[in-house]
Amino acid sequence: MPENKETCLHSRHVALGAQMSPFGGFDMPIQYEGITEEHQAVRNHCGVFDVSHMGEVSVTGPDAERYINHIFTNDLTGAPDGKIFYGMMLREDGGTVDDLLVYKRGDNDFFPVINAANIDKDLEWMRRNASGFDVKITDLSDSMGELAVQGPEAERVMEEVLGLPCSELTFYTFKELDRDGKHLIISRTGYTGEDGFEIYADYEATGQMWDRLMESGRCAPCGLGCRDTLRFEVGLPLYGDELADDVTPLEAGLGIFVKLDKNGGFIGCEALRKQKAEGLKRKLVGLEIHDRAIARHGSEVIDPADGHVIGHVTTGYRGISVDKSVAMAMIDAAYAEKGAEVAVKVRRKTFPATVTAKKFYKKSYKK
Amino acid sequence: MSKTYYSRTHEYVTVDGNIGYVGISDYAQKALGNVVYVDMPEQGDDVTAGEEFGAVESVKAASDLIAPVSGAVVESNELLIDNPRLINQDAMANWIIKVELSDPAELDELMDEEAYNAFCATEGAH
Numbered sequence: 001m002p003e004n005k006e007t008c009l010h011s012r013h014v015a016l017g018a019q020m021s022p023f024g025g026f027d028m029p030i031q032y033e034g035i036t037e038e039h040q041a042v043r044n045h046c047g048v049f050d051v052s053h054m055g056e057v058s059v060t061g062p063d064a065e066r067y068i069n070h071i072f073t074n075d076l077t078g079a080p081d082g083k084i085f086y087g088m089m090l091r092e093d094g095g096t097v098d099d100l101l102v103y104k105r106g107d108n109d110f111f112p113v114i115n116a117a118n119i120d121k122d123l124e125w126m127r128r129n130a131s132g133f134d135v136k137i138t139d140l141s142d143s144m145g146e147l148a149v150q151g152p153e154a155e156r157v158m159e160e161v162l163g164l165p166c167s168e169l170t171f172y173t174f175k176e177l178d179r180d181g182k183h184l185i186i187s188r189t190g191y192t193g194e195d196g197f198e199i200y201a202d203y204e205a206t207g208q209m210w211d212r213l214m215e216s217g218r219c220a221p222c223g224l225g226c227r228d229t230l231r232f233e234v235g236l237p238l239y240g241d242e243l244a245d246d247v248t249p250l251e252a253g254l255g256i257f258v259k260l261d262k263n264g265g266f267i268g269c270e271a272l273r274k275q276k277a278e279g280l281k282r283k284l285v286g287l288e289i290h291d292r293a294i295a296r297h298g299s300e301v302i303d304p305a306d307g308h309v310i311g312h313v314t315t316g317y318r319g320i321s322v323d324k325s326v327a328m329a330m331i332d333a334a335y336a337e338k339g340a341e342v343a344v345k346v347r348r349k350t351f352p353a354t355v356t357a358k359k360f361y362k363k364s365y366k367k
Numbered sequence: 368m369s370k371t372y373y374s375r376t377h378e379y380v381t382v383d384g385n386i387g388y389v390g391i392s393d394y395a396q397k398a399l400g401n402v403v404y405v406d407m408p409e410q411g412d413d414v415t416a417g418e419e420f421g422a423v424e425s426v427k428a429a430s431d432l433i434a435p436v437s438g439a440v441v442e443s444n445e446l447l448i449d450n451p452r453l454i455n456q457d458a459m460a461n462w463i464i465k466v467e468l469s470d471p472a473e474l475d476e477l478m479d480e481e482a483y484n485a486f487c488a489t490e491g492a493h
Contacts, residue, residue, distance in 0.1 A: 030427065031400065031427075034400050034401060035400065035401070035425075035426040035427060036401050036426060225426065225427050228427075229426060292403075292404050292448065292451075293404060293406065294403070294404050294424050294429065296428070296429060317426065318403040318404060318424070318426065320426065325404075346406070347406060347421075347422060349406075
């Protein structure tokens with residue numbers, strides 16, 4: 001295995017005493033003070049995440065829009081500059097290559113943001129499927145840092161601590177500005193279910209902004225541990241858990257980000273139309289487990305009547321904002337009705353569980 | 368007079384006569400963070416030295432519990448069912464299971480407190 005890469009803030013995390021662990025090929029902070037404390041800081045105040053491990057790509061050229069629409073499930077046709085779209089890149093068979101954000105900077109200029117663990121795979125995929133399109137694809141991942149400032153106080157922290165006015169930004173829009181000779185991309189996006197912003201900048205500017213946030217005392221450093229509990233509670237998928245090469249976005253309940261009637265279609269469109277017409281065989285659901293036991297990724301979900309395996313847990317926690325053992329699971333569609341009684345196996349024991357919605361906590365986006 | 372022994376997987380057993388109180392060390396609870404669930408065997412179950420007998424779960428992950436000694440479980444600590452964080456408050460006082468030792472010679476394979484502290488110091492250096 002190659003050594004894990006380090007983000008531009010790595011030494012700062014170590015100096016703060018963070019518990020470090022490999023994630024997506026990077027040595028990342030999992031927690032500083034503790035997952036629960038950091039989770040609550042984001043739900044109630046403000047937290048900052050180093051998400052510089054994420055991959056950033058530039059797609060430019062005369063065919064850029066047509067190309068993005070070809071490889072991406074959402075539809076950017078006629079979108080205004082400054083808008084952001086969430087969606088997936090799919091294989092021909094409908095399996096998910098990655099889920100990503102695409103920022104529209106101009107008619108010929110797009111900025112996809114991809115998962116760290118998939119950077120090499122995605123770029124290979126994007127380049128392989130660019131033949132016939134006049135586009136230039138550039139990997140910016142190794143020169144760009146990213147911070148996520150998240151929580152109900154995020155807007156004030158952005159303005160008062162970083163001097164970055166952003167109240168005019170609506171959900172899933174961004175702006176670009178130059179500050180002290182540095183170019184910044186600021187978007188009203190995040191992965192926590194709270195209001196918040198993401199800032200892309202070079203390593204030096206990323207470090208300076210991190211330091212100002214730490215010195216202010218108004219923003220808790222937050223690790224990937226609580227990033228996962230926060231996104232999980234509001235039902236957001238994580239590639240590798242809910243999404244994978246052999247999972248389609250329809251199975252994962254992400255159909256609203258898949259424009260099956262898009263003019264010209266997209267890679268994987270035919271396979272998904274067929275899947276939709278034939279009906280889904282499995283679906284991602286929420287589970288509430290009637291015990292304190294926690295079902296983790298990979299735990300089997302079974303039919304309580306005869307014990308046969310009907311699926312598996314994709315993510316599970318003892319909820320933090322909800323004091324229950326809850327999980328997301330990919331299960332046989334025959335059992336996916338809300339209220340259905342199933343069971344989960346955790347080590348040697350089996351616990352009853354009820355199928356629920358995937359959201360265990362209400363999002364508080366500022367739209 | 369009781370004496371406490373430790374395993375390389377960070378369980379302890381405090382022995383009083385032929386009864387052992389088994390839990391996780393203070394070092395282990397600190398490494399885990401907030402304990403949110405303890406999966407324990409029931410009274411009458413047998414545990415075997417070196418084998419898994421349950422798990423302690425933090426928010427992030429489950430850690431297997433490995434029995435430091437063999438024997439029959441005479442009691443599991445039911446206070447931990449509703450209040451697993453007692454382990455964070457005082458890991459040594461809040462044992463997980465009480466075992467009737469079937470082979471006290473197994474204790475010779477474990478570390479005393481001094482040896483265990485030295486062991487933890489080398490683990491932390493990694």
